[in-house]
Amino acid sequence: MNAPITAAHLPLTDAQAERLRTLVGELSPAQLLWVSGYLAAHAQHGGDVPATPAATAAGALTVLYGSQSGNGAKLARRLAELAQARGLAVTLTSTADYKPVRLRDERTLALIVSTHGEGEPPDSARELHEYLHGRKAPRLESLRYAVLALGDSSYQFYCQTGKDFDAAFEKQGAQRLFERVDCDIDYDDAAAAWMEQLLGRVGSAPAVRATPALTPVGGGMQYDKRNPYQAEVLENIVLNGRGSDKETRHIELAVPGLSYTPGDALGVLAQNDPRLVDELLSVLDLSAEAPVSVGGVTLPLAQALTGHLEITALTRPFLAGWAALAGADRLTALLADGNEAALRAFLDGRQIIDVVQEFALPGLEADAFVGLLRRLPPRLYSLASSLAASPDEAHVTVAAVRYHSHGRARAGVASTWLADRVQPGDTVPVFIEANENFRLPADPQVPAIMIGPGTGVAPFRAFLQEREVQGATGQNWLFFGDRHFHTDFLYQTDWQGWLKDGLLTRMDVAFSRDQARKVYVQDRLRERGGELYAWLQSGAHVYVCGDATAMAADVHAALRDIVAAEGGLGAEAAEEYLRELARTRRYQRDIY
Amino acid sequence: MNAPDPKTLNDVEQIKARSRHLRGTIADGLVDPLTGAIAPDDNAVLKFHGSYQQDDRDLREERRRQKLEPAYQFMIRVRLPGGECTPAQWLALDDIAGAHANGTLRLTTRQTFQFHGIRKPHFKPAMQAIHAAGLDTIAACGDVNRNVLASANPYRSPLHAAAGALARAVSEHLLPRTNAYAEIWLDAPAVDPGTEVEPVYGPLYLPRKFKIGIAVPPDNDVDVYAQDLSFIAVEDGGQLVGWNVLVGGGMGMTHGEKATYPRLADVLGFCTPEQALAVAEQVVCVQRDFGDRTNRRHARLKYTIDDRGVDWFKAELENRLGFALAPARPFAFERNTDAFGWHEGPDGRWHYTLFVENGRVADRGARRLRTGLREIARVHRGLFALTNNQNVTIAGVEAARRAAIATLIDEYGLEREASRLRQNAMACVAMPSCALAMAESERYLPDLITRLDGVIDACGLADTPITLRMTGCPNGCARPYIAEIGLVGKAPGKYNLYLGAGFHGQRLGKLYRENIGEDAIVEALTPLLERYASERQADEHFGDFLVRAGVVPAVAAGRQFHD
């Protein structure tokens, strides 16, 4: 990857080559990518990329307000009217409806915000406030802004939220148009003066031509499971509300070096639970430090067991190997031809630890044990974000696997590693697993029916984010299900927002355990058979994601029955209808 | 009269106008499976049905991060004129609390029950169960006449019985007539809203809430000075001869807005028992026609009267009544608190008034209020009479059955050792259910009192009644501005301290310290209580003392509250 820079194959002077060498040596992969794009843009635009990108044409103003009891809202409306009267193009938005990532695209922003609680933002502005103060805060070099802070000087933290925003904008590189104004309860005069000042400034801004994009060109570096990308964890939260018996995590990673498309999955290289490693070492009476060789590299045993080898899933080859080494007749018998049923019963719910405990093998060498184990495979998680909407980020939705069997609490390797032992700030080795068979319609006008109960809903969040940014006009219909409405409605507020602004045309939900009779997504599909068939006939694509063991088949059967009933077809003809949909890539599934 | 100009009507008036006589789209909202809420505009309409949409504020921030909508839930308030219910009704309400709400009953400062924490799927079943118990929630909230108060316990005297009867009559008379309630909650066949008429209210109902209370001296437990309209029983030889009429009281204000203030009612005159219903109706009608429909913070009757004058109001009222009110008769109140424990009534029946801290009927440790009251309801043959101080009287116990009730009171630990300060104190609901709370109240006041009790004991004031009321915001739901010590929330952990109000609610308190925390509250009160203990005159109340000592000026009128 680090091709040497020599003047021989570069059109540079020695001194230039030296400076470039030094710079390249200092840069991280992500920075390199960015610089490559930046330089390309430079070349395209004749070397005229401003150091500090200036504002766009005068006359465009975003008036953003965060208000709890309506004072700020009132002022914002007044400002918008005044600005409009002066011929400015004004966008008036409450922080309640404002997606924080939009900040990146703002050029001139007037923020009116009050302070509540004890120096806290109004409820609706909390998200934006948190965003600007968190690790995801974007650089805002191309933003010019002014802040009007509302407050009450009888409080200790007077106009604190306005101060916070002002400072955060400045910190992120934005340019303050003029000093913030703090208003007390009697805010009218001060607010009016602020508005005048603002309109004076904004009206007179010089027109500047649009700056070229500074986003990198080209795909850049290839990461895979051998060469994973070290992604910083930005957020790791439980999506299930209190009282839920489920634990579904929403994890956000910083992936400025990765590129992906909605429908792709994220490969995660997890670590085994160190407590399980310790337990294995003690049962086997092996030293953590014992050197072992994994894929030609020598490592201490504990490290190999934690990060490189699968030490949970019980496979037939392991069992055979162990039976031979331990001379365990019972195991050997289970492996014999004709005993498949008994073997299956034995394997059910058992893991490596159960076998090594039950069939003791004193004096086992570390290398011999390692020889029985396979490499820890990466786990895949559907990407729940779109780069277009969440630049440089990858979101995944992970259900923590926990269960009891044979008297032990068991934990899924990757899902509980992510849930229990990975915190914001940590890095996680990841790569993109592309999936060309799970893609939005190429035509943005084509309707999409998305069926994703449980974590199966993850890619549809990515789809909708993508379609929102695209401005795709195709209708979208989402089916979701889980256990309880109150606690398990994954990404509820995201869907509600998209329903409100019309991106999501409709949504049907099935919460299985909220009533005596269990209902699932397939029941909802059947209830909506007529309309669903009409969507199909109008060219809709159907996507199914999630559980492969039961859900996918039940949904398939429901679709077939709907096609049969609504289209007046026999069962086989209905199957053929679905096969044809699949052939034309209008019926796509991502099931696991 | 003010014909409201549709362009200047405030948002809520517009929603009412569009609501098709209080239907809105509530019925659709109830079955929307994607949210635990109803449509935003319907929130204003829902109030008229006796319910508020709320959310569990303890979880708000957590759920926001979890990308879950707020934990929406509904509060339901029962209409219970005069605060009376039968033991069977108590049991039914208790069942509803367990099956549909958060497992508690909340007795309010207006003599009724509230349920909290009802999730949407439980909402309609709960409303139907209330109906099945022979009760309803119509007009328990909203811009209409609210639950009508009466001095607690009809068995106490014929005057109390008359007060209760008038409360019921006024409540019935002023009920909205729309069929919306029956349609939405009880699956009644739909009536064309275009054919409906609201004889008293008209299509927009009132500009704001409207509150009526009926008191029997010497108890001012209904706090007549805080009501839009109140009646004070006037007797002659134990017989009711009529009512003194008061108008224009109210508590609510907004921090930092001096145009809003608590105000005490003015005495208007006297009416006969036969005239009372007409007086109530016409007071409502004057407010209907003259109340401010442009600004909800200026829409209560108290502002209508301050804007135009009491004399104008009296003339307008008498003009509509077609008769003049007689001059008010003398009356005297002694207290606005409850008398706890056993009391014998004139008919030989017994009444036990139980202290329910801040009105919350719940099982907590050894004090199993909810279970105990339930067990009493199973055997009790009289009534339950809710008081205006969030307590309950087990009323009308035959002498022979007193011991059985007393045994249950003991068994469930219902009688609680509590200081006088605690017994006479009230706190509004506030966190986590009240959307308007700025600070804790119900959950916090008990701890503050524990600290203040130490000061009071040290001053030797343990036997001196002092009224203390706390609210989580300036709306004043526990009527704090007429408590000798009023604490009004301003921010988490911070309160404004008001002092100098009259012991039976006859004078407003005055702001003494602003935006202070617990230590500062205790520090501010300690020297004043010490001085009071040593300098007070015989039978002088704390509030009166503070005014006489010049610690705070007497507030002569609501308009001077902020001066």
Ligand code: SRM
């Ligand atoms: C339950 C109760 C307090 C209690 O601890 O018992 C209460 C609770 C609430 N009151 Fe109240 N008020 C209660 C008696 C009062 C009183 C006392 C009285 O009427 O004697 C007052 C002061 C008198 C007055 O009306 O001025 C009162 C003045 C208010 C106000 C201010 C009204 C105003 O004109 O300024 C509001 C807010 C509003 O209406 O905008 C309010 C609003 C509320 C709401 C519904 C909050 C809201 O609008 O979102 C509270 C629900 C809290 C909850 O979670 O339960 N409540 N409220 C009382 C129920 C009474 C009843 O059964 O009907």
Ligand SMILES: Cc1cc2nc3c(=O)[nH]c(=O)nc-3n(C[C@H](O)[C@H](O)[C@H](O)COP(=O)(O)OP(=O)(O)OC[C@H]3O[C@@H](n4cnc5c(N)ncnc54)[C@H](O)[C@@H]3O)c2cc1C
């Ligand atoms: C394309 C693709 C996309 C995916 N997307 C997602 C996604 O978006 N979100 C998501 O959460 N997962 C997703 N998965 C599944 C994910 O990759 C992992 O398989 C899952 O997280 C479990 O991994 P783990 O390491 O935690 O558990 P493992 O250590 O692999 O353990 C899982 C195994 O435990 C056993 N087991 C589990 N439960 C029980 C039980 N109750 N009783 C007995 N044995 C049991 C089973 O043998 C199971 O295979 C996806 C998979 C694929 C292939």
Ligand SMILES: Cc1cc2nc3c(=O)[nH]c(=O)nc-3n(C[C@H](O)[C@H](O)[C@H](O)COP(=O)(O)O)c2cc1C
């Ligand atoms: C509960 C509450 C807490 C408040 N806390 C503060 C505070 O800490 N600092 C401050 O400057 N103002 C505080 N205020 C005052 C508000 O910021 C002020 O009323 C402002 O005008 C409200 O504007 P809005 O209606 O747009 O929300 C508080 C107001 C309330 C109601």
Ligand code: SF4
């Ligand atoms: S006083 Fe304020 S905080 Fe308390 S219940 Fe009333 S509205 Fe809520």
